Amino acid sequence: MASLDDLKKRISSVKSTQKITKAMKMVAAAKLRRAQESAEKGRPYSDKMNNIILNLSNGISDIENAPKLLSGSGEDKVHLCVVMTSDRGLCGGFNTNIIKKAKLYFQKILDEGKTLKIITVGTKGYDQLKRLYGDNIIEKISFKDSKNVNYFDADNVGKIVIEKFEKKEFDVCAIFYNQFKNVITQIPQEQQIIPLKTSENEENSSEDNYEFEPEEDEILSNLLPKNISTQIFKAMLENSASEQGSRMSAMDNATRNAGEMVDKLTIEYNRSRQAAITKELIEIISGAESL
Amino acid sequence: MSDEYSVEIVNPEKSFLSKDDVTEVVVPAFEGEIGILKDHISIISFLKPGIIKIFSKSGEESFYVSDGIIEFKNNNLSILTSLILNLKDIDKEKILEIQKSAEEELNKSEINDQEKYLLDQKLEVLKSIN
Numbered sequence: 001m002a003s004l005d006d007l008k009k010r011i012s013s014v015k016s017t018q019k020i021t022k023a024m025k026m027v028a029a030a031k032l033r034r035a036q037e038s039a040e041k042g043r044p045y046s047d048k049m050n051n052i053i054l055n056l057s058n059g060i061s062d063i064e065n066a067p068k069l070l071s072g073s074g075e076d077k078v079h080l081c082v083v084m085t086s087d088r089g090l091c092g093g094f095n096t097n098i099i100k101k102a103k104l105y106f107q108k109i110l111d112e113g114k115t116l117k118i119i120t121v122g123t124k125g126y127d128q129l130k131r132l133y134g135d136n137i138i139e140k141i142s143f144k145d146s147k148n149v150n151y152f153d154a155d156n157v158g159k160i161v162i163e164k165f166e167k168k169e170f171d172v173c174a175i176f177y178n179q180f181k182n183v184i185t186q187i188p189q190e191q192q193i194i195p196l197k198t199s200e201n202e203e204n205s206s207e208d209n210y211e212f213e214p215e216e217d218e219i220l221s222n223l224l225p226k227n228i229s230t231q232i233f234k235a236m237l238e239n240s241a242s243e244q245g246s247r248m249s250a251m252d253n254a255t256r257n258a259g260e261m262v263d264k265l266t267i268e269y270n271r272s273r274q275a276a277i278t279k280e281l282i283e284i285i286s287g288a289e290s291l
Numbered sequence: 292m293s294d295e296y297s298v299e300i301v302n303p304e305k306s307f308l309s310k311d312d313v314t315e316v317v318v319p320a321f322e323g324e325i326g327i328l329k330d331h332i333s334i335i336s337f338l339k340p341g342i343i344k345i346f347s348k349s350g351e352e353s354f355y356v357s358d359g360i361i362e363f364k365n366n367n368l369s370i371l372t373s374l375i376l377n378l379k380d381i382d383k384e385k386i387l388e389i390q391k392s393a394e395e396e397l398n399k400s401e402i403n404d405q406e407k408y409l410l411d412q413k414l415e416v417l418k419s420i421n
Contacts, residue, residue: 049360055362056335209333
């Protein structure tokens with residue numbers, strides 16, 4: 001059995017850990033509200049953008065000459081995956097869930113004999129992927145320095161992706177992120193951004209005839225790169241809300257576990273203290289008896 | 292019967308402005324300024340750097356935009372832009388900052404004609420604000 005002193009030390013160390021996790025939970029809760037707000041505020045932009053593109057691509061008459069970003073390069077050999085994770089740890093299964101989803105996809109791609117290229121956004125994703133897929137990672141990006149999620153960071157990622165597409169370095173691009181549903185549930189998502197998938201929300205498209213100025217394809221070729229940045233930005237917003245939510249519930253659990261542990265250790269401490277006292281008493285009594 | 296319609300301006304961070312008593316909006320479209328009145332035909336266009344003017348019952352407002360797309364449909368005007376500033380509470384230093392970065396861009400050799408045109412426009416507008 002551990003000595004009284006050891007137990008005392010453990011109790012105090014668990015207590016201070018508990019203090020830290022509690023503080024982290026509070027911070028995460030405060031940040032979560034902000035992140036959630038901005039994720040919700042960011043939705044109209046990406047929704048509208050999607051709608052306009054949908055209307056535009058319906059209006060396009062000449063599919064053959066449609067911009068490559070919309071129709072794809074016509075091949076399906078090289079896949080680029082943008083895996084978006086957090087820069088900080090201690091947020092429960094947040095990063096692991098994204099990585100798990102991404103790894104499934106990677107395996108599928110590799111099994112089909114296609115080439116895989118990876119861009120990691122956020123240091124945690126890089127750490128988890130470098131051992132297995134180190135050779136596939138062509139770029140790692142981190143926004144550790146920027147305090148809040150902002151559009152210009154997303155735009156930079158978008159530009160890198162588009163630049164690589166124009167150099168014909170890949171044919172299909174997918175992004176991986178966590179969609180924020182609520183504090184407890186975040187759903188890892190896989191979204192294909194190049195070529196753009198429009199079929200799923202066909203119902204929303206209107207029959208309206210638009211006037212375009214300048215021509216459709218010119219607008220489209222200007223709009224599509226922006227859409228990619230927008231999608232990435234949306235993913236980043238969702239991700240940051242998910243990260244805080246995930247961290248909050250993870251830290252809540254940790255605090256509770258620490259509390260349980262303190263209780264258990266305190267009981268053990270009291271027991272051994274009593275045992276020590278009893279032992280001393282017995283010693284005294286038996287000493288007195290022997291006189 | 293009124294001649295008002297609604298306008299919504301969104302940037303990636305949030306919904307910047309939403310009004311439903313607008314009588315006319317003048318936007319700096321790529322091929323020249325367009326004034327949009329009620330019951331305009333559905334239109335999609337994109338913007339060059341310039342000034343958006345919004346006329347409503349409550350007065351006139353002006354905004355600087357660096358780029359954007361507009362969609363007008365069923366008397367709803369949506370303006371999507373990545374950078375928008377209200378001219379009323381604009382920051383001189385901020386303008387100079389944008390101006391400087393645009394000038395730097397312009398001095399790079401590998402820009403194409405369209406980018407050059409847009410940057411020239413941007414500088415012109417920025418100078419006119421200051």
